Amino acid sequence: MESGKLLKAIIESAIDGIITIDNRGRVESLNPAALKLFGYKLEEVIGRNISVLMPEPDKSSHDGYLHRYQSTGEKRIIGKGREVRGLRKDGSTFPFRLAVSEVQYDDRVIYTGFIHDLSKEKEAEQRLKEYAAELEELVNERTKSLKKMLHALSEAKEEVSLSLLKEKELNQMKSRFVSMASHEFRTPLSSIQLSSVLIEKYAEPFDNPHIKKHVSKIKNAVGNLTTILNDFLSLERLEAGKVEPAFTPFDIVKLSEEVTEEMQMIAKEDQNIIYQHTGIESMVNLDQNLLRNCMINLISNATKYSGEHTFIEFNTEVTDTQCIVTIRDNGIGIPESDQKNLFQAFFRAHNTGNIPGTGLGLNIVQRYAGLMGGELHFESKINEGAIFTLSFKR
Structure with a gap:
């Protein structure tokens, strides 16, 4: 008795609709959620064929479907079920996921449908x-x-x-x-x-x-x-002469680790940026924002012109006389004939193809380095990558 009351309470409070029909397709019960979904009162549908809740063409073909279900033993999966459409009392339709279960009850067979509204x-x-x-x-x-x-x-x-x-x-x-x-x-x-x-x-x-x-x-x-x-x-x-370096002491290792983390997030698939610092000293006196821009620009070029599943080597070194930043890749390289023009504004090497770019990055990096009293050098061979080195006196 207690289990029956519990089951009834569960069915009536269920969020999804639950409908039972007999072996002739006549409605035997609907829980409150199902009545709300279809817009009917219980007495309006009890005893009627379930097809009243179906739009065409399902409405006309339901009896044939039920016959095939009974004669062939076709089963519907309980759980995910299948997507169908329902017909409300006001004539509107809505999508829902239907799972059907065959139940033996009092020496007869009834069919239980579980309805999950998919409208939202x-x-x-x-x-x-x-x-x-x-x-x-x-x-x-x-x-x-x-x-x-x-x-x-x-x-x-x-x-x-x-x-x-x-x-x-x-x-x-x-x-x-x-x-x-x-x-x-x-x-x-x-x-x-x-x-x-x-x-x-x-x-x-x-x-x-x-x-x-x-x-x-x-x-x-x-x-x-x-x-x-x-x-x-x-x-x-x-x-316009609006860029003036602001020299302040900062930890170049901390800056480089932040840049590495930032650039790794936008690198290509399985591209790895490997950062390493040489030397015990890590404090430098440069413009942190300008140096950050230089690092990001050079690493961005390295990832852009290198393929997937490659390594980008990012190194810093602080000695008694110098601060050195090096970015090495194994990408497409720079043709020898283009190297003399590489730092000119708007210039791009002829092997860049459809790779996007403005031809301004290296020009900007070189000028930022110059403002901080540094220099930008590079070495490259076609299809063997490139090495860019920023050097600053301490």
């Missing part, structure tokens, strides 16, 4: 798909706009190289562009990046590869655009 899950999934599509379209529009501006800037550079007057015009154009890009693109890019992260988080329960693919494309596009903006802003500040 389907609505959330659709909203995520629409949001991802909107974000991708927005990024594409911003990307096209920025590419047009960059293309216009490149064309202007070639024209103004013919005279000092046109050189001045180019600088003015670059200043306007950088100012516009910084204000007009940084805020929406940050919003897009944050939204893509949230979409990725909220979409995890659905395990939808299409959402993951498009969110990844959005994040990569935003990352590329942010790098372009940072390079142009740094160049503009350098050319």
Whole structure:
């Protein structure tokens, strides 16, 4: 008796709907959750064929389905079940997951259906798909706009190289562009990046590869655009004489470990950045922000121009007379014919192909090093990687 009361209490308080029918498909019972889902009162459906709760074509074919179930012994898996649609009293339909169980009860067979409403899950999934599509379209529009501006800037550079007057015009154009890009693109890019992260988080329960693919494309596009903006802003500040080093003592090992951790997060698959410090002394007196920018730029190049499953060696050394920073990769290398122009603004080696970049990074690193009284050197052979070395006097 007590177990019967307990079972009845469990069924009536269940969140999912539970329906039982006899071997002719007539409804025998519905729990409160099922009545709420379909919008009926108990007396309105008791004794009626279960097909009243089904939209077409399931409604017309249900008796045949029940006959096949009984004659062939076909079984439905309890648990995950299958997705079907239900018909409410008001004529609307909704998706739910159905699991069917055959039960022997009082010398007869009844069928119990367990119903889990999927309406909210389907609505959330659709909203995520629409949001991802909107974000991708927005990024594409911003990307096209920025590419047009960059293309216009490149064309202007070639024209103004013919005279000092046109050189001045180019600088003015670059200043306007950088100012516009910084204000007009940084805020929406940050919003897009944050939204893509949230979409990725909220979409995890659905395990939808299409959402993951498009969110990844959005994040990569935003990352590329942010790098372009940072390079142009740094160049503009350098050319305008707005960059003045602030020398302060700091621990180069701590800085390098932070940079390594940060860059490892955005490295390619199975790329490993190996950091090592040589020497007992670790305190240096340089501009920490400028040196950090130099490290990030050089390591970013190393990961960009190296393949997956590779190592990037990042070393620092502090002696009595020098502070040395070395980044070594085994990537595509720099052709000998291009090496003499490597530190020129906007120059890129001819073997970079479709690898994204502005051609400004090394120019910026060299100028930052010079502001701190240091030098930038490199060694490279085609398809054998490159070694970049920053050296500063103590």
